[in-house]
Amino acid sequence: MEYKICEDKTIEEKLTILTDAAKYDVACTSSGVERSNGKAGMGNAVKAGICHSFSSDGRCISLLKILFTNECIYDCKYCLNRRSNDIVRASFTPDEVCTLTMEFYRRNYIEGLFLSSGILYNPTFTMELIYQTVYKLRTVHHFYGYIHVKAIPGAAPEVIQKTGFLVDRMSINLELPTAEGLNRLAPNKSRKTILAPMRQIQNGIAQNKNELVLYRNAPQFVSGGQSSQLIVGATAENDFQIMSVAEGLYQKFDLKRVFYSAYVQVNQDKDLPALPGGPPLLREHRLYQADFLMRYYGFRAGELLSEERPNFNVFLDPKADWAVRHLEQFPVEINRADYKMLLRVPGIGVKSARRIIQARKRTRLGFEELKKIGVVLKRALYFITCEGKMMYRTKLEEDYIVRNLTYVKEKLPFEVGSVRYEQLNLFDMASDPSIHYKQISQIDTKVLYG
């Protein structure tokens, strides 16, 4: 295949341009694949994933996350690389990407490569370039580390297929939760061109699982599963719509992960919201919390949100929020409740629920033991009994518990909007009991979710 290399830029310049263009894709995990080295090359993969560094925005750096090229024939309104933007363009060669990956990897800077791309000439041509790059990495450089690539919507299925046999993860970003939003902001894409390759990869993975049962040495196809990303706050969809779409992706497309990316305003456009308070980080955080509840805690989107209550509570994490609205299911007896119910108690996580099940085989558990196990009692105490006793005398009453739970300052990974959350806190129910919490949650939903 002919591919003209732009020779006018150094590797340094390309790395800067093509890193800058890739940074809004939030996926950076390397987890879910365990692979030892065959003693013949370089690299392995570790199931738990490894973070190699953290950038100044506090996000984990685990993969060399770059675009192959920031040239693009499309014009998605939310994207810096869109055709109508006048920006410096650059493209790597497959060899340059290989050199960077190998040299970074052996210095233990990274866990592997995450290669995405703008669309050069056409989708199939672009996908072919990605294929060539990972083919070289795997066969010429004998690289056994983690590789995640984008499947380019609209590329020929054969190219996607052969790429899938070389990589650990593939992703296609849905970006916008509704077809309407997609039409408006990404006029060259459609749900169909996005969902078709997603289905192809899903089927490929399922078929490969059968082959692996029959022939243990059959080549693996996208063994780390596929993922997708939704942009949050670029269009008017509410949290319930976003969570329902995510749930659909998990259930109907067997996705491993859905990522949520708080929209960062990179382009001025009449179709895009102005975000004077910066990217909607708290909202993004709540979506991740809820996503976690769906994947590990057995919650359904419809339990957490509804048409009448389509957005998450700013003050309470989604699990606590669910619990206070379902007090009829509490308190839960620690020495008897099943694993599923334990998981639903605020302050009890997957690890502590497992440890409770283990430990209570041998001994009756009291609050002292729960503390040692790692249960966050100041959150859990309203919802549990040990041997029939509550920890303190408390009321099983929604307003009372909400007030107390919000006293315990939630640990958030950022100072929410630096300004706005603080301001809201000043007049929250803790300091002014006359304001009813439900009213507040309506007010601030509007303020924060604009």
Add this chain to the structure above:
Amino acid sequence: MEEKILICEDSLEGIFTAVYQVYAWKLDKDHVVFQIGEEGNLRLFAEYITVAPEVEKAEKVISTIIRKMGEEVYWDICCMLASRDPEKGQAVFRTIVTALKTGQGREVLSNVKEPYIQKAFELARNVNCEVHHLYGFLRFAELENGMLYAKIGPKNNVVTLLAPHFADRFPLENFVIHDVVRRIFVLHPAKKGCIVVTGREYDAFQLPGESEEEMYFQALFVEFCHTIAIKERENLTLQRNMLPLRFQEFMVEMGKK
């Protein structure tokens, strides 16, 4: 009853040998205390016994642990013993005794009523955490002879716990991991097993300078880390929480010394 205090060397062999002796001498396990090194408060009415490490005895204990408690608990025990906590000997001893006596085997660490097992669990968790951090945060630099060299300054004695991971990852590389706090080198010659270098050999160990290309790739990586950050989301507090300062001083992108 008089307590017996076993003084053992601060190493796997040292502590496992002492465990072996407790059983061989049929000591009353409830009145035995493990102490690492000579220092410690001298107690009246206690008998002090110094146990010298013996590889064969230690190996017998290791194979018992693996047989009765499984590989995972064995790894956890190795982590406990790498801890800098002076009470680790006693914690490990009580854990092994409880596991063997009760037949709890691999579930022994979920025993929440026994304080020493709680302690052991904590130690393992702490050290595991540092090991996992260093899997990611350790940085190699290429030297003139093509060898890779990494410096670390860990809280716990984890260098030998780290080495197997990197040996699996880089089987064809010659690499060295250097614990500057405890003055230990672990060497990995390509395609071979690891070698630990301490003491006089440590002092005699010579390293060449960095290769010509090294600066170039370091600069590229620094530029990458700088560019990948989203300015609109800047959050230095979160960065520092996720990447504690004590690791940063050895990392190129954080402006290592």
